[in-house]
Amino acid sequence: MLSVTCKIRLSAAGVHLFDRVSGMNVLFDEVPVPAEQFSRAPRYLSVALTNACELHCAYCYAPKHTAALVRERVLAWAVELDAAGCLGVGFGGGEPTAYRRFAQLCSDIARSTSMAVTFTTHGHRLTPELVESLGPLWHRWSAAREV
Ligand code: SF4
Secondary structure, X not given: OEOOOOEEEEEOOEXXXXXXXXXXXXXXXXXXXXXXXXXXXXXXXXXXXXXXXXOOOOOOOOOOOOOEOOHHHHHXXXXXXXXXXXXXXXXXXXXXXXXXXXXXXXXXXXXXXXXXEEEOOOOOOOOHXXXXXXXXXXXXXXXXXXX
16 A cells, blocks of 8 residues: 655645655645744755866856865754755755765755755766665655555
């Protein structure tokens, strides 16, 4: 049997149901939500983990120095925002896969929150090893659907 666990976010737009495994989004915009019940966090969080990137796209606005966020701080933000109603975090940069222990950070956030974890990449660093290390996220989310 298949079950779906939805996260619920309340806002001026209505009642928003989100399932991070399937990506299902349903917004009941006809349901009025009192302002005092609005989620305190933004719907989605975009984080530039690092400015580092080995490419030189002419249109890129990212500074190419190697500044990077502290992993523990990013995880703490994710946990706090998850509790306040955020539905997902998307990593960019720079190139997020250049971030040290990137797969571990994704895994930690997936395990510690109910948010979706996504990232934008140029793809050149998607080695079989990295894909393999990100793979358990999908398997874990899939397993959560089984009853
Ligand atoms: S791949 Fe992205 S971060 Fe890298 S240079 Fe191009 S636009 Fe900038």
